Amino acid sequence: MKRALAVALVLVAAVATPAARAMEHDPSAIRMQPYDPPKPAPAFALPDLSGKTVRLGDFKGKIVLVFFWATW
């Protein structure tokens, strides 16, 4: 987790420099893409921070944004 924070800080610092700006990716290449063809989301059951199990089915009828942190 500390490493993830360090990476984030390095990233912020890098973006702030002109040299790093030249290395930025094409913004058009970093976009959400329609999932074609759409497929049923795989079910999951994971513990949250209170120990409660979170299931995809808990959100039935709602739009859900699932975001995987790239932590290591």
Added chain:
Amino acid sequence: MSADHVATLDAFTKQNKIRLPLASDFRRTMLPAYDAMVTNEQSPIYRYAKRAYFIIDREGTVRWIKVMDNPLDLLKPDEVLKALKESGAS
């Protein structure tokens, strides 16, 4: 979602005053199902999560995705909100 242990996430959220709901896939049950796990054995983050976004509609269907090749990349919030709105979120 994160591959970190619940205790790690708990400490991280308290230290950084994060209020987002977090869940732990420490046993790597969800990551492979979403094709969001690094499987390159040469990678220093082998068996950890790729940075990835999935928007699931009200019927439980995946409608929008983005799996980052580079874990340092982040989507812009506006881009995520746009996809959410196109999925029917108000």
